[in-house]
Amino acid sequence: MQSNQAEHTDLITDPIAEQAAEWVIRLSDNDLSPADHAALLAEFEQWQQVNLCHAEAASKIMTLIRQTEQLRNSVHPASARAAAEAFLSGKRSHSRLKHPGTTLLLVIALVIPAWLFFQHYPPEYMLADMRTSTGQWQSQTLTDSSTIVLSSASAVNFSFNSQQRRLELVRGDIQVDVAADPERPFQVQTV
Numbered sequence: 001m002q003s004n005q006a007e008h009t010d011l012i013t014d015p016i017a018e019q020a021a022e023w024v025i026r027l028s029d030n031d032l033s034p035a036d037h038a039a040l041l042a043e044f045e046q047w048q049q050v051n052l053c054h055a056e057a058a059s060k061i062m063t064l065i066r067q068t069e070q071l072r073n074s075v076h077p078a079s080a081r082a083a084a085e086a087f088l089s090g091k092r093s094h095s096r097l098k099h100p101g102t103t104l105l106l107v108i109a110l111v112i113p114a115w116l117f118f119q120h121y122p123p124e125y126m127l128a129d130m131r132t133s134t135g136q137w138q139s140q141t142l143t144d145s146s147t148i149v150l151s152s153a154s155a156v157n158f159s160f161n162s163q164q165r166r167l168e169l170v171r172g173d174i175q176v177d178v179a180a181d182p183e184r185p186f187q188v189q190t191v
Contacts, residue, residue, distance in 0.1 A: 010068060016051075016053050016054060016057045017057045017060075017061070017112065017116060018112075019047075019163070020054065020056070020057035020058045020060075020061050021108050021112050022073070022128065023044045023062055024058075024061055024062070024065065024104070024108065025101075025105055026040060026043060026044075027040060027044060028101040028104045028105070029101050030101050031096070032110055044058075053173025060115075061108075061112070061116070064111060064115055065104070065107065065108070066114075068110060076152075084182065088126070114123060124170050124171075125155045125170055125171050128130070128155035128156060128157055128170050128171075129156060129157045129158045130148075130150060130154070130155065130156050130157075130158070131150070131154065131170075132150045132151070132153060132154035132155075132172070133151060133152075133153065133156050134152055134153045135152050136147065136152060137150065137151055137152060138150045142158065142160070142164055142165075142179075143160060144160065144179050144181055144184070144186075145179040146165070146177060146178050146179040146186065147174065147176070147177040148167065148174055148176050148177075149174065149175040149176075150172065150173075150174055151172055151173040151174070151175075152172070153171065153172050153173045154171055154173055154174060155169075155172060156168065156169050156170060156171075156174055157170060160184075162183075162184070163181040163184060164184050164185055164186075164187060165181065165184050165185070165186045165187070166186075166187045166189060167186075167188045167189065167191075168189045168191065169189065169190045169191065171191075174188065176188060
């Protein structure tokens, strides 16, 4: 049985997302004069118009930054301050961040790699019972003597009990050679 489930493909490749992040970092520099900032902003807008992927990457990064700022602002300031003071007690020698641009750079340096990782390897793929990486094919005999073959970059979960045998195809393609069992139907569910 073959599934033609479309794999999640990103319009943004890693280099384009990195370029968009670099633009955001350059634009967040508080030491730029208003004229330099306006010129840089014009260059950024021109870069976005060159390719639809550029605009999408910039939009996704800006959305991510806005969501991070909303999360930061949604935390009650008094409790956030108390938590920060408890964490930093005894560590007063650390300097505070002097520029908002530094904070933005730190957020981008931490969030962008995590965001890119989860774009290519979503949690449901990483937590699957069986998965293959790109270019890898894998065959496995199940407890009921059925055999499955997962194609490249595929993932599947198993759910066998006394009433049924079910495979949940999380991503990719699967081939199944089902062992006969009139007591328990064999089902393949696609997500």
